[in-house]
Amino acid sequence: MKISELITVLRTAKTIEDIEQHREDILDLIPDARIMVGYDQQNRTHQYDLWEHSLHTVMNLPKDLEDDMVYLAALLHDIGKPDCQTLDYYAGKINMHYYGHPERSEEIVRKRVIPLLNLSDDENRRLLYYVRYHDDRVSLRIKHLRRHLNMGAGLEEFQTLMHLEVADAKAHVMIPVIEDRIEFCGQWAGEYGKKAYMVIVNESKNELRGIEDDSQF
DSSP: OOOHHHHHHHHSSSSHHHTTTHHHHHHHHHHGGGTTTTTTOTTTTOOOOOOHHHHHHHSSSSSOSSSSHHHHHHHHHHTTTTGGBBEEEEEEEOOOOOHHHEEEEEEIIIIIGGGOOOHHHHHHHHHHHHTTTTTOOSSHHHHHHHHHHHTOHHHHHHHHHHHHHHHHHTSSSOOHHHHHHHHHHHHHTHHHHHHHHHHHHHHHHHHHHHHHOOOOO
16 A cells, blocks of 8 residues: 555545555554554543544544645554553543653654655655644633744644544543533634634734734634
């Protein structure tokens, strides 16, 4: 399987089974993903094993996003979790945590996955951005968008990341904190994000002109 073929599968799959029938080809292309298959997350917010969770995340993405890399990121976003497992308990039962897993996932993708794929430098950059920040804690404060813009992401990339966060959250057990994440990220992915971006753009223009803007968003 070539990377272009994998992207096509992830983009066009109508069911989980449409991806599963290519599992061995996918794992031959990305051997580090094998650890996800059957991996029990043992966490109260997860009803799927790690591989199944990743496939559900892929399926939860809109099919018409322009950036192919977000579909690949959805598949690989938690690839570093097994290296980050930390024992904890909730209500007397094991409830594993995975502190630092986005950073570890980004490291694995950067060091061990990307060298196997024939991607452009910009595709590599976007893939790593989505993987690294897929679990970013989100509020509706405008500084959240400003932070990503200051890191070099454009509005479209940021909103694509927000679609990934929604897709990831929907592949969890629905508890209040997960529902809030879906709500906030969904707003950022839509008109709210565009309006916030224009506020930031206008602030920058006013700063250049030495004008104070007292408008509220």
